[in-house]
Amino acid sequence: MTRASVVGVGMTKFGTHDITLAELFAEAALPALDDAGVGRGDVDALYFGNTLGGMTENDTHLAPKVATHTGFGRIPAQRFEDACATSTNAFKHAVQAVENGIHDVVLVGGVEKCTPVTGIDTPEMTRIFVSAADRQYEQPTGITFPGVFALMTKRHMEQYGTTEEQLAEIAVKNHAHGTHNPRAHFGKDTSIEAVLDSPLVVDPFHLMDCCPFSDGGSAAVVVSDEYADSFDAPVDVTGLGHGTDLVPVSDKADPLATQAARDAAERAYDQAGITAGEVDFCEVHDCFTGAEVLATEALGFVEDGEGGPAAAAGRTALGGDIPVNPSGGLKAKGHPIGATGTAQIVELTEQLRDEAGDRQVESPSVGLAHNLGGDTGSAFVTTMEERA
């Protein structure tokens, strides 16, 4: 079943961009319109994601601002914020809007600036990032997101025997994939030794187990199934599940389950009428190497506890059973918070069109994106397929 189709995509290089949020978004949005072959006047609504702009640049009410700058200032425009899952929630609502005949052609995307170009130093930016953690029970302890995911990963190591070397294999794989992505923040290879020798951030994560924070924008043009055939190269959205779990971590029934992702995956697979085994490749939210382990298990690509060994065996690399993060993932491609979700949609679209160059998965029919927010309190799973 098709819910909606993506008919155009665009994204900036992820890295450092010292231009305004509106300018940066336009550098993704206008190429997406060009890719779709639609003009500004054809766009009926904007679904927009940004996470940190209020805190980093005193810039809120961004939806009308970026709509004005991009040249369609009088269409309904709305901003979403759901931590690192921000722009996939915008995408969910964009898909629902065209699916239900509310709009015919919508632009969806996100933008973020997280590097020191905002004028904010690392300690202050660390305080801002942790705003997504529980304000009363987690922030006062001094925990940060590397700490949150380290707690979950340490427990996984204890429970299943996952090793630091297996985690490092994920970093090496994603950096290898990223060397083929010209828009990656860090498009260079690394090695197991380099990962394990990099500074310890929080046990068990070394610096090279952690994704960077990046500046970037991403965008997609979404139309209804009914309109899709009038565009070149539409790619269908077949499933889109949204799960929410309890916050803080201590309230979760089983932190290793990342239950929001399981709920989201179940909904997406059910909508698409597929099983995990039918997915040809995926983009998952590897903010830390340990998060990729948890994601591959929650999505059903491997059994619980097998995420580490599967990566170490090469099963999740390009050419493996289920290539994970052919784009390089958050780890190598980068993580501009509010732009990350729709950037995954960009990668799925390009892969399913066989336009991914040297990082192309072999003739994929079904792709999946997994985007989480906060301490896994929000999760979205999207399945996309070649148009029949």
Place this chain on the structure above:
Amino acid sequence: MTRASVVGVGMTKFGTHDITLAELFAEAALPALDDAGVGRGDVDALYFGNTLGGMTENDTHLAPKVATHTGFGRIPAQRFEDACATSTNAFKHAVQAVENGIHDVVLVGGVEKCTPVTGIDTPEMTRIFVSAADRQYEQPTGITFPGVFALMTKRHMEQYGTTEEQLAEIAVKNHAHGTHNPRAHFGKDTSIEAVLDSPLVVDPFHLMDCCPFSDGGSAAVVVSDEYADSFDAPVDVTGLGHGTDLVPVSDKADPLATQAARDAAERAYDQAGITAGEVDFCEVHDCFTGAEVLATEALGFVEDGEGGPAAAAGRTALGGDIPVNPSGGLKAKGHPIGATGTAQIVELTEQLRDEAGDRQVESPSVGLAHNLGGDTGSAFVTTMEERA
């Protein structure tokens, strides 16, 4: 035509609340559930608005957080931010969700803390509020929102002869209405003399022309038309228009038109199949007395230029042709930014149920809410009617 129905509402007193955002939201949400007669387990999704929490309390990713605290942590939860129109955008999406069969029963609402209980003093809070103004072209000039609306109001005075006394009449009327609202931030009468003698904030606005910023929460339970009859006292949402205008003010074709409101009103009237003349009362976004003048004109209740004289003649007071802000409006009831939009929905619901006590409009059939964001860059118009 009915798009959806509101079957339960709740709100806190607006004023000063030194509890957490999640606690404050629960004090609106749980009464809304009780009013609807639904349990936590009956709610399928949360549509939530908050504007400033990241900047004032370093608290983002609030949708899962407030869902957890309110007792339904595993339903899809999303946060909207569109400046002062934040929770009406959440309401728009809640209405669309039930209208299109995505969910059966949804909770929608918003919360904000703007008073010094956040630990932030007035100059710093002023900087935070102005984040909704254009970051590149307006903020560097030092303009604040009183200044933005003063510019528009001065031009209205020049073009139409609107007077400071007419503006003061609006403050007096809304404070008089507010004396009948036990949840109003400032539920006491004022006088023309007191308004004109209050300190000048920015010409032509005296302190008493400006709404306060408040702490508060508001919430509503929304169900589809199909389900509404199984609830006591449903009130129908018949129209919901969303308009966006160019930002900054200098880009707008005609600042006095507040075009986003005109676009939103046209869409709402068209959906509801009514004209402005059929509306029995309204809640409008009177962040400043001048904003109420512009709103009554944009909504078609009076001719352009007649907003001031209409107020001075008592046409917009309780008992007049078209009572405006029977709740006291933002001016007297208060303005907890992200809670203001759904608080208007609460007032419409209570009025249409004839449950508004001493501020009750006489047997209303049709109510309208007008909520704007930023420099009028976002606007929402909602029409609600007694269920046939």
